[in-house]
Amino acid sequence: MRVLAIFLTVLGALVLAPAAMGDDPISHLMKSAGKLPQAPADTAAPKVQNASAPGVGTKPRGPLPIVMSARIGEHDDRTRLVLELSDPVNLRTFVLANPDRVVIDMPEVSWRIGAPPRPSGFGAIKSYRYGQFRAGNSRMVLDLNQPVSVSDTLVIPPTGGFGYRVVIDLFPSNRARFDAKAGWPADLKKRESDAEKLAAMIAASQAPEREAARRSGKGPGAGKVIVIDPGHGGLDSGTSGVNGLLEKDLVLAEGLRLSKALKARGYVVHMTRSDDTFIPLRQRVAIARADKADLMISLHADSNPDSNVTGLSIYTLSDGRSDREASALAKRENQSDIIAGVDLSGDNNPVAPILIDLAQRDTINKSSRFATTALSRLKPVTDILARSPHRSASLAVLVAPDVPAVLIELGYLSNRSDAAQMNTDAWRARVARAIADAVDAHFAPPTRQARGEP
Numbered sequence: 001m002r003v004l005a006i007f008l009t010v011l012g013a014l015v016l017a018p019a020a021m022g023d024d025p026i027s028h029l030m031k032s033a034g035k036l037p038q039a040p041a042d043t044a045a046p047k048v049q050n051a052s053a054p055g056v057g058t059k060p061r062g063p064l065p066i067v068m069s070a071r072i073g074e075h076d077d078r079t080r081l082v083l084e085l086s087d088p089v090n091l092r093t094f095v096l097a098n099p100d101r102v103v104i105d106m107p108e109v110s111w112r113i114g115a116p117p118r119p120s121g122f123g124a125i126k127s128y129r130y131g132q133f134r135a136g137n138s139r140m141v142l143d144l145n146q147p148v149s150v151s152d153t154l155v156i157p158p159t160g161g162f163g164y165r166v167v168i169d170l171f172p173s174n175r176a177r178f179d180a181k182a183g184w185p186a187d188l189k190k191r192e193s194d195a196e197k198l199a200a201m202i203a204a205s206q207a208p209e210r211e212a213a214r215r216s217g218k219g220p221g222a223g224k225v226i227v228i229d230p231g232h233g234g235l236d237s238g239t240s241g242v243n244g245l246l247e248k249d250l251v252l253a254e255g256l257r258l259s260k261a262l263k264a265r266g267y268v269v270h271m272t273r274s275d276d277t278f279i280p281l282r283q284r285v286a287i288a289r290a291d292k293a294d295l296m297i298s299l300h301a302d303s304n305p306d307s308n309v310t311g312l313s314i315y316t317l318s319d320g321r322s323d324r325e326a327s328a329l330a331k332r333e334n335q336s337d338i339i340a341g342v343d344l345s346g347d348n349n350p351v352a353p354i355l356i357d358l359a360q361r362d363t364i365n366k367s368s369r370f371a372t373t374a375l376s377r378l379k380p381v382t383d384i385l386a387r388s389p390h391r392s393a394s395l396a397v398l399v400a401p402d403v404p405a406v407l408i409e410l411g412y413l414s415n416r417s418d419a420a421q422m423n424t425d426a427w428r429a430r431v432a433r434a435i436a437d438a439v440d441a442h443f444a445p446p447t448r449q450a451r452g453e454p
């Protein structure tokens with residue numbers, strides 16, 4: 001009822017807006033700011049803003065609602081976010097601490113906001129990003145410079161040539177109040193762990209597939225399970241190339257190509273993602289473990305402030321003792337969950353220091369052996385990082401204690417020639433083939449020479 005009252009107040013303000021105020025009702029709204037809701041959102045139960053509109057977790061039937069614009073207004077008493085949509089949707093907001101973020105969840109939508117204006121960086125919002133979080137769920141994440149309290153979500157129906165507008169205000173708050181509110185809504189938290197369980201169930205049901213491939217006897221590794229893990233996805237784009245190529249798109253394309261090559265050689269291949277969806281790091285690890293994968297290959301592309309740095313490199317897990325560059329890379333890649341607004345509580349926090357047990361040493365040795373093989377196969381087909389192309393770092397996606405795993409940085413999107421060649425079919429085909437050759441070599445029975453026989 002309160003929401004409706006506010007709604008009508010706002011409508012009244014809009015109707016009364018004199019033409020001289022300009023044709024932007026939001027700017028007028030700002031002038032009647034005193035009438036807007038001040039109450040911080042209650043995150044316990046999602047509020048339904050429009051009973052007939054789709055809610056979070058729903059893929060709307062028919063064409064997706066379109067987000068047409070996003071604007072951030074920085075004002076003395078508040079920071080205002082306005083999203084313009086083609087159709088009404090139900091949103092829900094919640095805040096997460098450490099780092100401080102506001103998460104805005106909505107049903108699956110199509111983003112057509114081009115290059116939205118960036119916040120100044122000095123107001124409450126440091127930066128923001130948006131995109132698909134998972135099927136049925138789009139998400140916007142605002143990184144904060146300071147603790148805020150979040151208003152109720154206000155939806156303004158179309159007027160004056162605008163679509164539906166969603167207004168969310170952020171008011172200055174303090175640490176104690178922010179921390180008291182921060183955290184995942186209970187139902188979303190449950191969904192997250194359900195997703196991991198589901199991945200495990202799906203993997204278990206694929207045992208017959210594994211057996212059939214083993215019997216096909218196609219190649220040295222027939223029946224072995226390879227998990228291909230294209231990094232990033234959805235609202236986490238990864239690095240942007242100097243040529244506009246996004247890391248998430250490059251690694252998905254290359255992952256699908258590698259999957260095809262490996263399947264043709266008799267491997268059982270599972271992809272952690274096969275479309276532009278975000279997958280949390282620990283879910284990627286859970287998939288590899290549940291699959292009882294014989295090898296996990298995570299695909300990424302790097303960037304460097306020095307645009308002259310080029311070449312492919314391969315990372316295996318370290319217990320934290322890595323050089324400065326490797327640590328910086330781990331920090332970048334481990335950011336993925338923070339970027340997408342994932343719950344980091346619990347013992348699988350990718351940002352927490354990685355502890356390695358004794359049994360894991362054997363897994364790490366296998367990973368290193370594969371990295372060496374892969375580099376020797378890749379060297380003839382692409383540029384390799386000049387200095388120490390095999391590195392180790394505390395990478396959260398490589399922590400499965402029982403799955404040998406490598407993370408391949410395919411090249412530098414910050415370098416013009418690397419970015420250009422990674423954008424070609426020819427490069428992608430030969431690199432996928434070389435990685436598949438390395439997988440074959442890794443699983444090939446040792447030659448007599450390697451066994452130490454004459």
Ligand SMILES: [Zn+2]
Binds near residue numbers: 231232247300301333
């Ligand atoms: Zn990456």
